[in-house]
Amino acid sequence: MSDGAKQDPPSLDEFAKRLDAARGASEPEGSSPRASGVELGRAFRVGSEMLAGLIVGGLLGLGLDTLFDTKPLLLLVGILLGFAAGVLNVSRAFKAAGKAAGKASGTDAVQNGQKPSGQG
């Protein structure tokens, strides 16, 4: 009987289970390289998001200034709004990344003893 069991190819479910177990055993603790890459990507984003908001706001203000001949006024308003837009960009970058990270690394968070729902 044992011979027969050996010759039967293992079912795919069983194989998947064993594969998951093997993967879980070799999974490094803490963050995976991919997760740290995502973190780094977010860090790279923040500066340029802020800068881009300021540049676009300032340029729009300057353009409208020359259009309506109100030289420094709309530039200042534009830079202010651009700053706000930059902050909005940055906060969106973090919100989107946080949502993605929470979905992707739900198992990681449980491993570390902090359930994602515990924070809310």
Place this chain on the structure above:
Amino acid sequence: MTRSAIPGLQAAGPMEQFEILPIVPLTLGNLDVSFTNSSLWMVIGVGAIIIFFFAATGRRALIPGRVQSIAEVLHEFVADLVRDTIGPDGLKFFPYVFTLFIFILVANFLGLFPTFPGLPHQFHTFTTTSHIIVTFALAMVTIAIVIIYGLAKNGLKFFNLFAPSGLPIWLLPILVPIEIISFLSRPVSLGVRLFANMLAGHIILKLFAGFVISLLSAGGAVMILGIAPFFGAVAIFLLEFLVAALQAYVFAILTCIYLSDAAHAADH
């Protein structure tokens, strides 16, 4: 000792690597459409991609070989990215995102290849993504797709993107301009980020390498000091490998996020 101790050893300026040089001069009316070193490296990049994927998909074995595995991992990586960010209906954008990702990745990596010694200047290794016009053009294509697709899918509701629902009326005059600026800043930040990262990385790399050359050409005991910037250059080179892959990834994921905004603008 002002002359180099080793003849012919001279550090190149850090900006020389970004010079655009015509290889085949062409004009179209008043337009200069010369085939430049930038065009050459884009063609090399696209050629390398085409050859690689033809080689990878040529056999289509059930148990993939090495080349096929790389292609499958790349495909799966981008497909996961698109599915996670835009949703299952976002896979129609997969060809675009995949093309964008692979092109930027290969262009970034090609720029890290060392130049074959002795080649004339216009055949030196060139990083196409270190020019803002290239990255900005890529960003504009993305934003054009976002706007066209957003308008086609949501109609005028696309403009809900600029006026989030559930907002008191008196806040609209402040928030709508901010949202518009935020939207307009997307292509700028996309283009500037990729360009600035590649430019800065290559300048730093060249500076460190230049220090090595300068110290070596000083001769005598000073030559030993050249080992320090040499290791610095190696470290920066490794970092540039990471940045090259990361920037391609960031460009792709942001494209997905913007496309997702366009696809779901009506739900705002």
